[in-house]
Amino acid sequence: DQQVKQNSPSLSVQEGRISILNCDYTNSMFDYFLWYKKYPAEGPTFLISISSIKDKNEDGRFTVFLNKSAKHLSLHIVPSQPGDSAVYFCAASATDDKIIFGKGTRLHILP
Amino acid sequence: NAGVMQNPRHLVRRRGQEARLRCSPMKGHSHVYWYRQLPEEGLKFMVYLQKENIIDESGMPKERFSAEFPKEGPSILRIQQVVRGDSAAYFCASSLGTGDYEQYFGPGTRLTVT
Numbered sequence: 271d272q273q274v275k276q277n278s279p280s281l282s283v284q285e286g287r288i289s290i291l292n293c294d295y296t297n298s299m300f301d302y303f304l305w306y307k308k309y310p311a312e313g314p315t316f317l318i319s320i321s322s323i324k325d326k327n328e329d330g331r332f333t334v335f336l337n338k339s340a341k342h343l344s345l346h347i348v349p350s351q352p353g354d355s356a357v358y359f360c361a362a363s364a365t366d367d368k369i370i371f372g373k374g375t376r377l378h379i380l381p
Numbered sequence: 382n383a384g385v386m387q388n389p390r391h392l393v394r395r396r397g398q399e400a401r402l403r404c405s406p407m408k409g410h411s412h413v414y415w416y417r418q419l420p421e422e423g424l425k426f427m428v429y430l431q432k433e434n435i436i437d438e439s440g441m442p443k444e445r446f447s448a449e450f451p452k453e454g455p456s457i458l459r460i461q462q463v464v465r466g467d468s469a470a471y472f473c474a475s476s477l478g479t480g481d482y483e484q485y486f487g488p489g490t491r492l493t494v495t
Contacts, residue, residue, distance in 0.1 A: 276423075302482045313385070313472050313486030314424070359423060363482050368437055369414070373423035 273297045274362050276372035284380050289347040291375050293360030296341065300362040304369065305334060305345045308357045317358075318345070347377075355379045385410075385487035386455075387473050393493045400460040400467070402490045406475030412436075413456040414474045414484060415448060424472060430456060463494045 275294045283289040291305075301322040306314035320327040320334045320343070327334050333346045347354055360372040386405040394400050406413050412431055416424040426440040430450035441448065445463075450456040460467055470491050474484035 274423075304482065306486075311488075313387075313474075313488045316483050316485065319483065368426055368429060368439075369482070369484060370426065371416075371424040373421075 272372075273300075274360055274370050274372040276358075276360050276375050278375050279373070280376040280378065282378040282380055283350050285352060286349045289345075289350045289354065289377055289379070291345040291347075291358050291360070291377065293343050293345075293372055294341060295343075295362050297362070297364065297370075298341070299364040300370075301365065302363045303334070303336060303343050304361040304363070305332075306359040306361060306371075308359060308374070314359055350377075350379050352379050352381070385473060385475050385485055387471075387487035387490050389490060390488060391491050391493070393495060394463045395495055396464055397462050400463050400492055400494075402458040402460075402471050402473075402492070403455040404458070404473030404475075404487055405455045406473075407485055410475035410477055410485070412476045412478055413450050414476070415456075415458050416472045416474065418470045418472065418489075420469075427458075460492075463492075465494050468492055468494045 304319040305317045307317045308314040318329050318332045318334050320336050325336050336343045357374045357376050359374045361369045363369045414429050415427040418424050428441045428448045429437040445461045447459045470489045472489045474486045476484045
């Protein structure tokens with residue numbers, strides 16, 4: 271049973287446009303959400319996070335939105351750049367410090 | 382380099398051999414987590430350790446797999462009598478401690494079982 275779901279295995283976006291990556295979760299006990307970025311042959315890199323008491327967190331070109339009632343979060347990247355091409359993992363945690371990851375979405379930024 | 386270190390980066394073992402994967406957390410981090418990534422899958426939690434303690438091993442297979450994080454030295458993930466299905470990328474992450482949700486990952490060890 272997947273508690274964190276990323277239903278789009280891949281996404282292609284034109285350079286300069288907005289990339290929107292979506293994530294759904296099922297466990298209402300999750301209180302912290304994270305996005306990680308992963309390049310091939312490297313470990314995941316922490317990108318941005320959001321606590322369940324907030325509905326938006328912004329860091330430069332990256333914004334994460336949380337809709338608790340829909341159990342949905344999204345990552346917006348604007349403007350998209352070639353270096354953003356990577357696999358993005360959505361992750362969630364309850365108070366036990368264990369992080370549950372989604373299967374990832376591969377983002378391709380097109381020139 | 383103060384990041385999470387893992388070695389070896391690549392490990393090839395024959396079926397039935399033992400695999401030992403090492404992880405040195407970031408300086409000042411006392412919590413270590415191990416994850417496994419199978420092809421086309423996300424990262425699956427395996428085990429969460431603090432120094433000399435296993436906190437949560439709910440994601441670890443019951444047989445052949447063990448993990449430790451001794452008082453001195455790196456955390457070790459040990460897989461005995463490896464089988465082909467153990468071939469995967471194994472990632473270690475570390476964090477400062479309880480309540481610090483941000484985990485920092487190492488580069489991973491790619492285990493291939495032939």
